[in-house]
Amino acid sequence: MAPAAAAAAQPAPPSLSLPPSQFARLQPHAYLLAHLSPPPSSNQPSIRANGRAPSQFRVTSANTGSLTHTNGSAVVRLGDTTAVCGVRAEILHTEDIASWSVSRPTPASSSPTGNKRRKLTDSTAKLSAESENKEEDGDDESQIQDFSLLVPNLSLSTGCAPGFIPGAPPSALAQSLSHQILTLLHSTRLVRAEDLRIWYQPPNLGPEELERHNENEQMDVDAPQGEVDLEKNKEIKAFWVLYIDIMIISLAGNPFDAAWAAVLAALRDTKLARAWWDVDNEMVVCSDAVSEARKLSLRGLPISSTFCVFEADAASGWRAVVIPDAEEEKELDDSTRKGIQRRWVLADPDGYEEGLSQERICVVVDKEQDGKGKTVIMKLEKNGGWAVDTKELKTLVDISAQRWEDLKQILEQC
Amino acid sequence: MASTLPALAIPGQRLGPVASYSAGPGTHVQQSNVYASIAGPVVVDPAQPGSKAKATLSVSRSIRAPGTGNVVKPVTTSAGAKPAATSAPPKPKLKYNTLPTVDSVVLARVTRVQKRQATVSILVVLDDPASTQGVNPSQTASDNDNIEAILSSAANPENHSSSDELRFQALIRKEDVRAVEKDRVVMDEMFRVGDIVRGTVISLGDQSFYYLTTARNDLGVVMARSEAGNMMFPVSWKEMRDSATGQAELRKVARPF
Amino acid sequence: MTDRRRINGPPSGTRPAVFAASLNSASNIATGRPQRQRQPNELRKIFLKTGLIPSASGSSYLEYEPSASLAAARSSPKCLIPPSSALKLACTVHGPKPLPRSATFSPNLVLTTHVKYAPFAARKRKGHIRDASERDLGVHLETALRGVIVAERWPKSGLDITITILEAEDDRWWGDAPDSHDAPWGIMNVLAGCITAASAAISDARIDCLDLIAGGVAAIVADESEDVEAKPKLMLDTDPAEHRVILSACVVAYMPARDEITEIWLKGDSSKALLGTDYKRSGHEALLDGAVDAARGAHSVLAEAVRESAVRFAGLAPGGGVMQ
Numbered sequence: 004m005a006p007a008a009a010a011a012a013q014p015a016p017p018s019l020s021l022p023p024s025q026f027a028r029l030q031p032h033a034y035l036l037a038h039l040s041p042p043p044s045s046n047q048p049s050i051r052a053n054g055r056a057p058s059q060f061r062v063t064s065a066n067t068g069s070l071t072h073t074n075g076s077a078v079v080r081l082g083d084t085t086a087v088c089g090v091r092a093e094i095l096h097t098e099d100i101a102s103w104s105v106s107r108p109t110p111a112s113s114s115p116t117g118n119k120r121r122k123l124t125d126s127t128a129k130l131s132a133e134s135e136n137k138e139e140d141g142d143d144e145s146q147i148q149d150f151s152l153l154v155p156n157l158s159l160s161t162g163c164a165p166g167f168i169p170g171a172p173p174s175a176l177a178q179s180l181s182h183q184i185l186t187l188l189h190s191t192r193l194v195r196a197e198d199l200r201i202w203y204q205p206p207n208l209g210p211e212e213l214e215r216h217n218e219n220e221q222m223d224v225d226a227p228q229g230e231v232d233l234e235k236n237k238e239i240k241a242f243w244v245l246y247i248d249i250m251i252i253s254l255a256g257n258p259f260d261a262a263w264a265a266v267l268a269a270l271r272d273t274k275l276a277r278a279w280w281d282v283d284n285e286m287v288v289c290s291d292a293v294s295e296a297r298k299l300s301l302r303g304l305p306i307s308s309t310f311c312v313f314e315a316d317a318a319s320g321w322r323a324v325v326i327p328d329a330e331e332e333k334e335l336d337d338s339t340r341k342g343i344q345r346r347w348v349l350a351d352p353d354g355y356e357e358g359l360s361q362e363r364i365c366v367v368v369d370k371e372q373d374g375k376g377k378t379v380i381m382k383l384e385k386n387g388g389w390a391v392d393t394k395e396l397k398t399l400v401d402i403s404a405q406r407w408e409d410l411k412q413i414l415e416q417c
Numbered sequence: 418m419a420s421t422l423p424a425l426a427i428p429g430q431r432l433g434p435v436a437s438y439s440a441g442p443g444t445h446v447q448q449s450n451v452y453a454s455i456a457g458p459v460v461v462d463p464a465q466p467g468s469k470a471k472a473t474l475s476v477s478r479s480i481r482a483p484g485t486g487n488v489v490k491p492v493t494t495s496a497g498a499k500p501a502a503t504s505a506p507p508k509p510k511l512k513y514n515t516l517p518t519v520d521s522v523v524l525a526r527v528t529r530v531q532k533r534q535a536t537v538s539i540l541v542v543l544d545d546p547a548s549t550q551g552v553n554p555s556q557t558a559s560d561n562d563n564i565e566a567i568l569s570s571a572a573n574p575e576n577h578s579s580s581d582e583l584r585f586q587a588l589i590r591k592e593d594v595r596a597v598e599k600d601r602v603v604m605d606e607m608f609r610v611g612d613i614v615r616g617t618v619i620s621l622g623d624q625s626f627y628y629l630t631t632a633r634n635d636l637g638v639v640m641a642r643s644e645a646g647n648m649m650f651p652v653s654w655k656e657m658r659d660s661a662t663g664q665a666e667l668r669k670v671a672r673p674f
Numbered sequence: 675m676t677d678r679r680r681i682n683g684p685p686s687g688t689r690p691a692v693f694a695a696s697l698n699s700a701s702n703i704a705t706g707r708p709q710r711q712r713q714p715n716e717l718r719k720i721f722l723k724t725g726l727i728p729s730a731s732g733s734s735y736l737e738y739e740p741s742a743s744l745a746a747a748r749s750s751p752k753c754l755i756p757p758s759s760a761l762k763l764a765c766t767v768h769g770p771k772p773l774p775r776s777a778t779f780s781p782n783l784v785l786t787t788h789v790k791y792a793p794f795a796a797r798k799r800k801g802h803i804r805d806a807s808e809r810d811l812g813v814h815l816e817t818a819l820r821g822v823i824v825a826e827r828w829p830k831s832g833l834d835i836t837i838t839i840l841e842a843e844d845d846r847w848w849g850d851a852p853d854s855h856d857a858p859w860g861i862m863n864v865l866a867g868c869i870t871a872a873s874a875a876i877s878d879a880r881i882d883c884l885d886l887i888a889g890g891v892a893a894i895v896a897d898e899s900e901d902v903e904a905k906p907k908l909m910l911d912t913d914p915a916e917h918r919v920i921l922s923a924c925v926v927a928y929m930p931a932r933d934e935i936t937e938i939w940l941k942g943d944s945s946k947a948l949l950g951t952d953y954k955r956s957g958h959e960a961l962l963d964g965a966v967d968a969a970r971g972a973h974s975v976l977a978e979a980v981r982e983s984a985v986r987f988a989g990l991a992p993g994g995g996v997m998q
Contacts, residue, residue, distance in 0.1 A: 025524065025541050028540050028541055029526075029541065029640065030613075030640065033648075069762075070762070070794060070840060070841055071744065071756040071759040071760070072756065072794055072795065072797055073794045076794070083727075083728050083729070085727070087792070089792060089793070089794030089840075090794075091793065091799055092691065093688035093689060093690050093691065093799070094689045094690070094691055095683075095686070095688045095689075096689070099684070099687070100684065101685070101686065150684055151682065151683050154682070154683040155681060156680050156681050156793070156802065158792075158802070160790070160836075161764070161766075161790070161836060161838040162730065162764075162765075162766030162768065162788075162835075162836025162838065163727070163729070163766070164730075165583050165768045165771065169790065169834070170788055170790070170804060173679045173680060173802075178679050178680075181680065181681050185681055244683055244684060244688045246683065246793065246794075248792060248794055250792050250838055250840070252727065252764050252838060253726065253727040253728070253729065253733075254729060255728060255729055274754070276691060276693070276754050278691070287689075287691075287692070288692055288694045289693050289694065289754075290693070290694055290754075291693045291694065291695045291753045291755050292752070292753070293751040293752055293754055294752075296754055425981060425984045425985060425988065427886060427977055427980045428877055428882075428884070428885055428886050429883070429884065429885030429886050429929065429930070429931035429932070430931070431931070443882070445824060445882070445884065447884070452884070452885075454824055454883055454884065455880045455881070455882055455883070456877045456880065456980045456981070456983055456984035456987070457880065457984050457987060457988065458984075458988050478880055516770055516828060516829070516831060582772065582774070582775075583772070584771075584772065585771075585772045586772060621829060624773065624779035624780070624830060625772070625773075625775050
């Protein structure tokens with residue numbers, strides 16, 4: 004019966020008429036192009052195969068604090084892409100840092116005007132006064148970076164999409180995403196080093212007694228007594244290290260935006276216990292009281308928006324890249340005027356669109372004064388093509404600024 | 418009797434005694450009863466009147482209920498593709514789980530052309546002969562993938578060449594390309610890498626390859642790009658032409674309709 | 675030992691936070707051991723939903739209802755140390771897909787299972803590379819599932835089942851001596867959850883199965899009081915954090931329609947456990963029956979989730995979660 008059935012099925016004209024799903028599978032480029040540039044007769048608006056307008060992002064939702072064993076956690080769904088981020092804080096004793104004794108002043112060389120120490124004490128004093136200066140910021144950043152206090156890792160080996168073998172070492176994509184997140188955490192200076200420091204205030208002993216303690220324990224042997232000097236006696240005994248693990252549970256394109264939003268939401272949710280140096284046990288001990296724990300005070304709200312460029316010319320991917328000369332440029336302009344679009348910039352691409360485009364743009368913006376101030380570009384990355392020029396980049400920054408507003412609302416509600 | 422059958426079944430659900438039904442796809446028999454082995458709508462295929470055969474019970478893997486949407490809506494590739502794709506907002510979920518079997522018609526992309534054979538990677542299994550009995554042939558172009566799933570997954574986000582490892586591979590041997598003049602087949606003049614070919618499965622083959630044939634008028638290349646990169650249209654059983662430059666190229670062309 | 679493909683923390687390593695409460699004697703602990711609020715045969719509610727991951731051929735998400743103490747800690751947080759935790763996991767099924775080129779011909783479906791904890795899943799941070807217990811879970815899950823899949827319907831193809839555990843169950847209460855060499859009981863609850871979730875995802879992928887297989891846990895516990903004479907009790911779906919001593923525990927993978935078990939994992943010593951006179955059976959028989967009862971409970975949730983998947987598949991109604 005089978006051959007007969009197959010033969011009977013043949014009269015259905017297959018070569019030119021396919022159900023949409025087969026068309027999408029066989030001719031992905033033509034499928035997307037047919038959506039973006041519908042025939043003028045059909046009166047259809049240009050729309051992406053997923054039903055979105057070119058600059059439209061997918062429906063985004065965020066949910067925080069649902070994972071029990073984390074200091075902060077978030078689940079962000081960007082359409083069908085789902086990222087789960089858990090922040091886990093552990094303790095790094097400064098005595099375990101090989102370079103610590105080098106980077107901090109030795110008792111012999113230190114004086115109240117010692118360069119490094121002045122900065123440290125300044126930073127505490129100034130933070131409490133809610134004023135920041137460049138010098139202090141620089142110090143912040145270097146400690147976070149020098150001692151690897153932020154450790155983001157993204158995993159795609161979760162069965163999130165076919166093609167990623169679970170159990171295999173992180174794929175090139177996973178490595179690249181982890182690294183991009185690390186770089187962005189450093190460059191945006193999102194987390195303040197001060198939030199991660201665990202201080203020790205030695206009991207107010209006389210200088211002689213202090214001298215008898217060793218130089219490894221206390222640093223200010225020559226400090227005179229008094230209120231001000233108590234401040235100077237303070238010493239960093241440990242740092243909180245934030246392990247930021249992102250599991251992409253479902254991958255349907257644009258993993259970076261989802262992962263970054265999850266990191267941001269999880270850090271906003273992160274609470275660190277009050278911690279102090281316990282002299283008797285020679286270790287850092289934390290209080291389990293929620294009332295004593297504090298949230299991180301993050302710098303701003305950098306939000307990332309990713310775009311890709313879809314070219315009408317299917318072969319553009321493998322043809323030699325030729326910068327258009329004046330004549331071609333004119334031709335392009337003409338066709339634009341006639342309404343014939345040759346390329347589309349698609350916001351928040353899904354997996355299908357990502358597979359069909361070469362050029363990617365990632366814009367990370369923040370707005371000063373909690374949204375009332377100017378839009379600041381924190382990162383702008385573009386690769387894989389030459390189609391987007393400065394003019395178009397400006398438009399993309401505007402779209403990203405709009406996206407900032409939307410995502411801010413989502414993050415604040417969760 | 419049929420009235421006692423559930424509309425939807427889940428695996429392990431008892432459907433009926435073997436005394437009155439025979440077990441079709443999606444079911445299994447255990448202790449003289451037909452049980453569902455997948456979740457889905459229960460389909461009863463009544464026995465031929467007069468014959469002694471029993472009605473066949475099966476659990477459907479694809480949707481054939483009228484009005485549910487996107488199964489049968491042939492669209493021309495050039496213009497009208499989009500209305501059908503966008504007009505039905507909540508699409509029912511369909512899973513791509515139909516393995517190729519002997520006599521399945523498949524659409525495959527040519528990945529390698531050698532002297533004695535061409536390697537293809539199967540993109541779409543057009544129909545599953547076991548489940549098409551008694552159904553209007555025009556409805557058997559079973560839509561074995563849903564747009565939502567296709568759109569969400571990149572070809573492969575990592576690297577495009579390895580996506581073929583996620584698809585079933587098949588070989589078209591030189592002697593299976595066409596029915597006539599078999600010994601004069603030159604593989605290079607039949608297929609090129611990237612062509613979309615319609616073929617039928619002749620054997621499950623070995624551990625890594627299925628075997629396909631295109632030795633029928635309606636089988637062969639259905640879509641191809643010219644060397645210049647433009648779509649070609651068929652002009653004869655062995656030739657296609659570039660739609661832009663008019664350049665002709667040789668192929669084993671499937672009969673267009 | 676540095677892993678160049680990951681971002682490594684400080685080279686000297688870090689230490690988990692130590693809470694003052696755990697340094698002091700147990701009497702100082704404000705919260706105390708969480709108490710089981712359920713009846714011995716009452717199961718926790720299971721949230722199970724299929725089809726959340728469209729790029730997979732089948733998927734499911736499973737979550738256990740937080741215990742009473744955890745729910746209370748969530749609604750009015752006082753202590754940073756969670757009293758217990760509740761299983762949360764995601765399962766995907768990819769395939770049937772071609773076997774790798776190196777594989778030999780198989781006339782059947784080749785099943786691969788993979789269980790991995792997220793680094794933040796447990797009280798102690800997990801590594802990125804699978805450890806022995808995760809591999810063990812994978813093997814147990816595979817045995818449980820192999821008996822239920824009709825493998826010969828899918829020749830020469832492979833099926834990958836991947837489970838990511840976002841939150842695991844505790845092995846014991848955190849306030850008990852952390853270095854006690856008690857068996858890790860939490861892994862058994864995790865396995866039961868993995869079996870139920872994988873079963874839902876496989877059905878969601880429409881792979882032929884003999885039945886919906888469900889996982890269940892039962893344990894013989896001896897707590898309540900310090901009284902040594904107190905009789906150990908049989909409890910279903912135990913949360914290890916709620917019990918002082920678990921003598922023995924058992925997890926089964928059970929097919930209700932066929933009354934068959936594909937996997938049994940029994941730990942601890944059940945022979946010495948003298949259940950009350952109302953128990954005529956020996957300890958391990960009682961355990962086994964208890965675990966099967968727990969699996970029956972999970973099965974009802976599973977059946978509802980799979981039916982919902984079938985309805986969605988047939989395009990009859992929009993999807994929705996199942997909470998039972």
